[in-house]
Amino acid sequence: MSLKILEQFKNPDLCKKLLDRLDKEVESEIRFMEVCGTHTVAIFRSGLHSVLPEKVIHLSGPGCPVCVTHESEVNAFLDLAGKDNVIIATFGDLIKVPGKKGHCLKNAQAEGARVEIIYSPFDALDIARKNPNDTVVFLGVGFETTAPIIAATVLMAKEQGLTNFKVLSFHKLVPPALDVLISDPETCIDGFILPGHVSTIIGIHPYDFIGAKFGKPAVVTGFDPVDILQALLQMVRSMKEEHPKVINQYQRCVSENGNPKAIETMYQVFKPSDALWRGIGRIPSSGLEFRDEYEDFDAIKVFDLKIGECPSLPGCKCGDVLKGKMTPEQCPLFGKACTPAKPVGPCMVSTEGSCAAYFKYKVD
Amino acid sequence: MSSDKVLLDYGSGGKASQRLISELFIKNFANPELERLNDAAAFHIDGKISMSTDSFTVDPIFFPGGDIGSLAVHGTVNDVAMLGAIPKYLTCAYMIEEGLPMADLERIVISMSEAVKEAGVAIVTGDTKVVPKGAIDKIFINTTGVGQIIADPMPSGDRAAVGDVVLVSGTMGDHGLTILGTREGLSLASNVMSDSAALNHLLVKLVQEIPDIHVLRDPTRGGLATTLNEITTASNVCCELEESSIPVKPEVVGGCSFLGLDPLYLANEGKFLCILPQKYAKQALEIMRADKLGADACQVGTITDAKPGKVILVTPLGGRRLLNMLEGEQLPRIC
Numbered sequence: 253m254s255l256k257i258l259e260q261f262k263n264p265d266l267c268k269k270l271l272d273r274l275d276k277e278v279e280s281e282i283r284f285m286e287v288c289g290t291h292t293v294a295i296f297r298s299g300l301h302s303v304l305p306e307k308v309i310h311l312s313g314p315g316c317p318v319c320v321t322h323e324s325e326v327n328a329f330l331d332l333a334g335k336d337n338v339i340i341a342t343f344g345d346l347i348k349v350p351g352k353k354g355h356c357l358k359n360a361q362a363e364g365a366r367v368e369i370i371y372s373p374f375d376a377l378d379i380a381r382k383n384p385n386d387t388v389v390f391l392g393v394g395f396e397t398t399a400p401i402i403a404a405t406v407l408m409a410k411e412q413g414l415t416n417f418k419v420l421s422f423h424k425l426v427p428p429a430l431d432v433l434i435s436d437p438e439t440c441i442d443g444f445i446l447p448g449h450v451s452t453i454i455g456i457h458p459y460d461f462i463g464a465k466f467g468k469p470a471v472v473t474g475f476d477p478v479d480i481l482q483a484l485l486q487m488v489r490s491m492k493e494e495h496p497k498v499i500n501q502y503q504r505c506v507s508e509n510g511n512p513k514a515i516e517t518m519y520q521v522f523k524p525s526d527a528l529w530r531g532i533g534r535i536p537s538s539g540l541e542f543r544d545e546y547e548d549f550d551a552i553k554v555f556d557l558k559i560g561e562c563p564s565l566p567g568c569k570c571g572d573v574l575k576g577k578m579t580p581e582q583c584p585l586f587g588k589a590c591t592p593a594k595p596v597g598p599c600m601v602s603t604e605g606s607c608a609a610y611f612k613y614k615v616d
Numbered sequence: 617m618s619s620d621k622v623l624l625d626y627g628s629g630g631k632a633s634q635r636l637i638s639e640l641f642i643k644n645f646a647n648p649e650l651e652r653l654n655d656a657a658a659f660h661i662d663g664k665i666s667m668s669t670d671s672f673t674v675d676p677i678f679f680p681g682g683d684i685g686s687l688a689v690h691g692t693v694n695d696v697a698m699l700g701a702i703p704k705y706l707t708c709a710y711m712i713e714e715g716l717p718m719a720d721l722e723r724i725v726i727s728m729s730e731a732v733k734e735a736g737v738a739i740v741t742g743d744t745k746v747v748p749k750g751a752i753d754k755i756f757i758n759t760t761g762v763g764q765i766i767a768d769p770m771p772s773g774d775r776a777a778v779g780d781v782v783l784v785s786g787t788m789g790d791h792g793l794t795i796l797g798t799r800e801g802l803s804l805a806s807n808v809m810s811d812s813a814a815l816n817h818l819l820v821k822l823v824q825e826i827p828d829i830h831v832l833r834d835p836t837r838g839g840l841a842t843t844l845n846e847i848t849t850a851s852n853v854c855c856e857l858e859e860s861s862i863p864v865k866p867e868v869v870g871g872c873s874f875l876g877l878d879p880l881y882l883a884n885e886g887k888f889l890c891i892l893p894q895k896y897a898k899q900a901l902e903i904m905r906a907d908k909l910g911a912d913a914c915q916v917g918t919i920t921d922a923k924p925g926k927v928i929l930v931t932p933l934g935g936r937r938l939l940n941m942l943e944g945e946q947l948p949r950i951c
């Protein structure tokens with residue numbers, strides 16, 4: 253797709269028209285949630301948050317992979333980072349996430365732990381190759397978007413006989429979490445803007461239940477302002493149907509059935525398992541664990557890690573923020589005890605976290 | 617030089633050191649004051665002096681558009697010039713890791729000497745240390761510069777006033793993305809280049825012709841966003857920026873969106889921002905655009921009293937959001 257066509261999705265005139273139409277078509281107050289952290293940031297960075305009609309209320313959801321990484325999972329990273337002959341390989345987002353007593357990978361690194369920030373999981377294989385006497389553990393955090401490429405890395409490691417490469421699989425799956433969220437009687441969300449990146453892999457049908465089971469509208473969408481506004485308009489229109497079907501606004505990148513090859517790779521290495529979500533708790537079949545054939549790569553098994561419930565951070569309302577029950581500013585710690593410089597919860601750390609977005613971008 | 621690697625001996629103060637100093641540094645940085653080899657440099661400067669120091673530890677030491685040597689000159693020359701001064705003299709201290717290829721050191725010294733000539737300054741005193749392998753990463757260079765302030769009143773970060781306009785001399789983020797891209801070996805970096813350059817000649821022209829420039833700053837580490845936040849805090853004013861008028865090269869936009877970075881927070885080494893009364897804006901832009909280092913100069917914002925101490929970005933769709941100070945380094949994202 254040419255750059256010129258892509259520019260259209262940022263076109264300010266088109267945005268103004270869509271905003272006018274939205275204003276006309278929304279009859280009473282609606283509360284929409286964008287599930288994905290990239291959308292949260294896009295809504296703030298483009299300034300959309302400040303120009304949406306007042307009756308359109310914007311809530312952020314559980315779709316920032318860093319924010320939903322459970323305390324016990326962060327503690328597992330930190331425990332591993334302290335071990336001899338272990339090199340942690342990770343994407344940059346994770347290194348400031350606080351675990352036990354506010355400790356994070358960045359502190360661990362300052363204390364001597366070997367932590368390498370990488371840009372692709374394949375880089376972790378290189379590190380493993382260059383350090384044959386150490387074990388490289390890649391922190392597998394992310395949704396359906398990242399899991400297939402990590403699975404591909406594992407397949408490559410197996411093929412190349414790299415035995416000192418392991419993955420800590422803390423992947424999360426978006427649809428089961430949404431099911432739990434919508435089932436919660438305390439959440440009152442009228443419609444959902446669904447993550448375009450995730451759907452490039454899984455397609456749109458895993459979200460059919462939102463309309464069929466809950467009668468709520470849902471639109472898979474891209475990340476430019478025109479995408480988001482168009483999706484909101486489609487959402488408002490589809491609210492009138494009894495069992496609305498999930499709409500694919502992001503057809504330029506998402507096909508109805510996603511990317512079957514990526515899904516196949518992901519399920520060749522991993523299988524669904526229960527997972528712990530920060531602020532939400534255990535959700536059945538919402539994570540990915542290694543299949544037995546690949547257990548040699550499973551850092552949890554190799555290091556015999558125990559991942560279990562642990563007390564959540566006192567005062568932090570991340571759970572309520574992630575479920576759209578409150579906006580970040582309603583958390584008593586927001587901007588006071590909790591700032592990006594001294595984050596209490598991960599929603600303030602991650603570049604895609606909703607608390608960080610409010611703190612960073614909101615003018616009034 | 618007799619060895620193809622820098623050895624600890626070269627920093628010993630003995631014959632080897634002297635050889636390194638005379639055959640490499642003095643030869644390339646030649647000027648009468650340096651050649652006297654006194655313990656200190658003597659020079660004349662009249663009136664108010666601008667002075668600045670910086671240590672350069674860039675990794676990689678060679679990058680598209682420059683290297684640590686030229687950068688060490690540009691960085692300090694620009695800092696000195698930002699007070700409305702003519703940079704005159706530099707000091708330069710090299711800390712070299714034992715084992716650095718002599719050819720690399722020579723390349724750095726030659727590039728530094730060319731940068732010095734271009735900027736019209738002289739290195740009048742210096743120092744060389746060689747430290748054991750592993751004590752530092754390849755090479756660190758410190759430069760200190762002094763210059764004569766010619767602007768009166770002097771531009772300063774606390775002088776931005778309501779009604780002023782904000783100009784930038786060119787595109788943002790080129791240097792930062794080049795360094796990050798080269799360090800990580802990312803192919804997207806192949807068509808971006810550092811903007812590292814000495815801005816003093818252009819700045820001198822500007823301060824000579826415009827009677828009252830309120831602020832001159834080079835948006836280096838932390839980029840435009842951080843620099844403007846520093847200024848709005850110091851001046852207790854608000855800066856409202858028009859996002860669509862901030863120049864960023866398409867390849868930098870592309871590279872940044874791929875990595876989840878914001879070009880407004882990336883370092884620049886050959887750009888400055890200038891805040892001055894609206895009535896001088898047109899004239900200043902003309903002067904800047906007449907120089908190749910200011911060819912893409914444009915107005916990007918205004919100083920208001922909307923939210924003192926803050927920088928507000930007005931987006932193309934008319935939305936408003938804060939452009940806050942960055943917390944720590946920018947890190948590429950997960951998905």
Ligand code: SF4
Pocket residue numbers: 567568569570571573580583584585586587590591595596597598599600601607
């Ligand atoms: S403001 Fe801080 S403590 Fe409150 S919910 Fe957000 S991250 Fe948690």
